Amino acid sequence: MVDIPVKALLAEKGSRVLYMGNEAIARGALEAGVCYFAAYPGTPSTEILESVAEVAEDVGVIAEWSVNEKVAYESAYAAAIAGVRSLTAMKHVGLNVAADIFVSSGYSGTKAGFLVVSADDPSAHSSQNEQDNRWYGYLAHIPVVEPSSVREAYKLVKVALGLSEKYQQPVMFRTTTRVSHSRQYVELEDNVTTTRVCKGVFDKDLTRWVLIPAHARLMKERALKVWRTIEEADWGPPLVEVLNPGKRKAIIAPGLAFAYVSESLERLRAWNEVTVLKLNLTVPVPVKPVLDVAGEADEILVVEELDPVVETNVRSVLGKHRAQARVLGKELIPESGELSLDRVLPGIAKFLGVEYTPPPPLRVEEQATVPPRPPVMCPGCPHRMTFYVLKIAANKLKLRNVVYTGDIGCYTLGYQKPFETQMTCFEMGGSIGVAHGISKVVEEPVVAVIGDSTFFHAGIPGSVNIIYNNGRAMIVVLDNYTTAMTGHQPHPGTGLSATGSRAPVVEITDVLKSVGFRVYVINPLRVRDSVETVVKAFQDYLSGGKVAIVSRMRCSLEAYRLSRETGIRLPIYAIDEEKCTGCMACVNLVACPAIVVPEGAKKPLIVEDMCLGCNLCAHVCPFKAIYVKRPGSEGWERLYSERFVEGVG
Template identity: 40%
Template sequence: MARLEELIANEENIVLCLGNEAIARGAIEAGVQLFAAYPGTPSSEISTAIISASKSLGIYAEWSTNEKVAFETAYAASISGIRAMTACKHVGINVLADALYSAAYMGTKGGFVLLVADDPHCFSSQNEQDSRWLGVSAQVPVLEPSNPQEAKEFIKKAFEISEKFEAIMVVRSTTRISHARSDVQFNTYETSYSEGDFEKGRRYQCLPALARANHPKLVAKMETIKEWIPESGLSIIEGPNNSEFGIITSGISYSYVKDALEILNKDIPLLKLGLVAPLDEKTILEFAKDKKNIIFIEEVDPYLEDRISALLIQNSLAPKIHGKCTGITKRYHELNSRLVAEALQGIIGGELSSVVDIQEAEGEITEFIPFRPPLFCPGCQHRAAFWELSKVVRKNKGIFASDIGCYSLDPWVTDTILCMGAGISMANGFSRVIKDRPIFAYIGDSTFFHTGLTALANAVYHKANINVLVLDNRMTAMTGFQPNPTEVIDIADVAKSLGVEYVVEFDPYDFENGKKIFEEALLHEGPSVIIMRKICANEWWRQQRRSGQKIEVYQIDPEICIACGTCIVQYQCPAIHWSIDTNSKEKKYSVIDPSMCTGCSVCSQICPVKAISKAVDENE
């Protein structure tokens, strides 16, 4: 990552940084004064960067408990005349949508930017929802940058447009913009921040009568923005003007098209849209009027294709449309330069030979590197907790509704994963229709505060006979170890204050105690909350190493080990591997890599022949 000093240096500089850091720098250069966000890959580094820089800049920034809280916090600042911003991953939009749709009606005062990072290909997400549709459904302008430099500039532009039209601006990134690393030109910025000033009145009350009046104003606002786009410089036409073909694209797809045309050695007219909502109809019609073929290149949904095809028909233009409707690209997963070159080749010709086939290259590599599913880290407290639970769940044919977090990696007990906070609500639902089987919900500490609280209140209210297991690892680990309310709020106190009668805590490494507690909880009528509290093993390991503390690792006695595989194959701690006989290729015994072991002790508790023990430090 770019260093904090580089990120906030108020000077002209070219800095090698992540797309997300470029976005953060754009916000700083734009003079953002309030920033609030909930972490979510691929957006998290934006928030990490701005929150780390906030103290030095003298601005307010926070990790909020969820995306809706973050949006509303930022919105209050905006309507007080302050430049404000929030950032989230695409599914975070579903959490904040309630506020967004109404706020769009009422508009803004200080510039307001909602950065959303979509995740085509589901690299770290549960779906591929395409946030460009917000432009249609929520009627908010949507900017789509095509590289990290443009992402930085578009954030600044977004604040300007927001203030010019009093509109909530969405800037849509995708994983390949957010996580790309490139040289980005940083510019100097103003640091004269102002005080907020809220004017009393009825403008910001979304009451039915006011909403009825506001909706036509919002429709008119989007029309005004649409008329303004041609003079904004956000729509760019490139290439020759005498071709029967024309390509329309936006965002990262534009970068793939540029690569693809170079691969194919073709020069085709290209319209790149910076604002994808509202659409720059004037420029689009001008571009399309003399073309016989319009090619749409975009990821996931046929957003541009559907909307622009309708526009062309309405204006009596009938070029042949090539896009998802003709199958040149898929309606799912991400694109790349090769896929786009293949899609274009079938229409405009050219040679593909100069480009690497990524799938072929992957095939060559996987001959040497075996496929491994993502695993819990060495010493992970989630693995220990799930190991204990798996016995209870299997024995009782329990149903296990899990949630979103590192613990989604569980290989043993999970039955359902839906969305943030769904574990407790789904457990409630199961408990109403499944008889004589224990129902478990599993949730992390951050998700508990994100959307678990309301579900737990509902479970208490309706006396759901469920066992809620909270894994409190003291942080939001999956998205980069962000802090969360566990710093100041005790989950046990919260559960008790919500009316849960059976609340108990234990250390997930303590198997004996855990077994007793699970058995006791199963006998309890009504909701129980079991908190397994242990700092994230990965973070603990880093803290120990940074502070020079010794880690007491474990070792395996090769004379005792019977190579049963319990610690490697079943428990799956990545710190343990086989020692293989080089002649017979047989597994002789297992070995612990001391550079990876966190000393959690769990393997020593589960080894059936007690071959594992604390390593003796010969220096002592």
């Protein structure tokens, strides 16, 4: 076995490498000659672009974090229509942002291979919904390829790019959380190519690329012709495979569902009782293999995760061709949430008429009590400090009914007590548009809270809209110098590119000022100064001003990382037991996970290993019982406050 280099994405052909699903997709794309990668970070898709960015300079590819999914799609698609193999990646709800160009690209098609990786999130592990993006394939007449495992994801990326190039049509490569974030050993079939095409020529075909209505009607016919060709082709492995043909009962298993079907049949010892149609090309449903299976089976069960997309279209195919097989699906297989063996196996057993008794739960002599662990903001989180400042400033002005509209990010956790500064959360950038609408119909003050990366993603149009339509909402941008929730990726305000090189800084304050806001800047590390500034901002807002606040303080996890890299110590706080009265103000007003109340104790303590020196608890304590136990090194505040800390990568 070949030794694996430090950069596992560059391992030699023949190596056996343990890849995460997203890394496997990235490796397959690099082998297949993709040169342009563009994405916006969003779980569970983030690691695709991250993996490529780590090796981009080594292999000479373009890897970019775009400001949002729409721009990422447009950029990668543009390269593809100029003849350069390209890939864009996003989480499922990100495709909503790119839906306009997605549907239009289905009309015009592509020149070089172009993949749209949609990482869906069944059970909404890290999302506001669990939409099934296979429907988008039908909407745009764009085929959808789905892998059933990490290993298959690696292989099928190359197949899907070939499919895209053959039919000159974008292809959606749909994964789910379980494929994107599982790990599996992958036998590498090829080396990362050194002969990729990274320069193209744009063919000025105005009829194809300029979608005025007359051209769009022609391009719709082009898309339909490609669609029907793919639908009616005689597909075989690896996209379509019929296992154990000729049985009276059949199961159609698209994508990841095949893994659960396979294991269920093994557990039931029923592989010989049923034909299995394994579909990796799930949109459009391939007609011939479906009809072949239906010609021999009396009953067909479609096992798929989330919506009955394949089931609906299998029913359509069979109805159109007057096939007699009975189709079952969501009668036996759950329609919401992730599939699992426990959720699939009973339905398959019932379909096959096989007796199945679930195993009894494991008996545990002594049941351990696991305390609940709701998500919380990290120790030292600047959002906690900003929310505290906002609430104190509002209280000073006796503003008791402020409406705080929220957005997507770590700061969404501000909906919890004691802050309750996120009262809505729908989609990226939604806080500002929602705040504007509410401000038009209520008398209370309305404050839109949005993160820095989210502001660049989708907050700028809403900000312009407030000025244009004379809105009453105030904007608060939480600038922590990173895209924290998805793993600290850079954005246009950080001064760094996807590959870590310096990039121009787009100042949020300049953007807001340029459209007509008066901007107040705070550093919430300095609590008293920040409260005074926010009071002034509220007063300005209440007198009719168009006001925005930018709260600048680095993510505490990043500050801690910089502390270790530079040797600059952050301060550590402790509680003086003699001065502490047990009033619990620090617990109830700060909600920092570093402050705990041991079982049976009447006074809190600070877990020193968790304290990151933000000082909010010391500010809150009415009895001055919280003190600096270990002072920070000289200049420690700059780790929290400065965009660039020299001497650090």
